[in-house]
Amino acid sequence: MKVTQTLRKEEMQRLAALCPSARAAAVELIARCNARGLHLRVGETYRPQEEQAARVAKGQSATLRSWHFLRRALHLYPLYGEGNRIADVTGKRKDLYAILHEEAKAQGFKAAGGTTDWWRVLKGKHGPFVDQAHFEWREGMTYAQARAAMQAVA
Numbered sequence: 172m173k174v175t176q177t178l179r180k181e182e183m184q185r186l187a188a189l190c191p192s193a194r195a196a197a198v199e200l201i202a203r204c205n206a207r208g209l210h211l212r213v214g215e216t217y218r219p220q221e222e223q224a225a226r227v228a229k230g231q232s233a234t235l236r237s238w239h240f241l242r243r244a245l246h247l248y249p250l251y252g253e254g255n256r257i258a259d260v261t262g263k264r265k266d267l268y269a270i271l272h273e274e275a276k277a278q279g280f281k282a283a284g285g286t287t288d289w290w291r292v293l294k295g296k297h298g299p300f301v302d303q304a305h306f307e308w309r310e311g312m313t314y315a316q317a318r319a320a321m322q323a324v325a
């Protein structure tokens with residue numbers, strides 16, 4: 172399958188910051204969604220540990236053990252509206268996320284926490300939140316295994 176939507180320069184750069192297998196999987200997921208008429212915005216991918224700590228402090232993330240740091244997590248938002256210019260960052264277009272989550276699950280992506288329930292309510296420092304746009308490419312590895320694998324090539 173091919174990506175048929177146009178990706179912006181910054182989106183290409185974000186994809187390039189993923190590890191090779193996660194990057195290939197992300198491109199395939201975008202292509203699968205494109206084949207179903209859904210276009211996506213590529214959000215955050217790699218996140219350094221200092222930024223992760225700041226996000227936990229702000230209640231935007233639940234853990235310091237982030238797969239973003241391992242270059243194996245990314246955010247994808249369904250696009251809608253005229254010219255597909257609006258990115259649904261809040262999760263109101265459940266119909267579009269249903270397509271995205273279905274394809275992600277079929278491919279082997281995980282939601283935050285390693286489940287396949289993207290609408291699960293997570294505990295943040297300042298209250299509950301959902302992370303419906305977060306996708307992890309774990310390839311069956313634990314966090315420790317993925318971290319060791321990353322350090323082995325770095």
Ligand SMILES: [Zn+2]
Nearest residue numbers: 244245246305
């Ligand atoms: Zn995330």
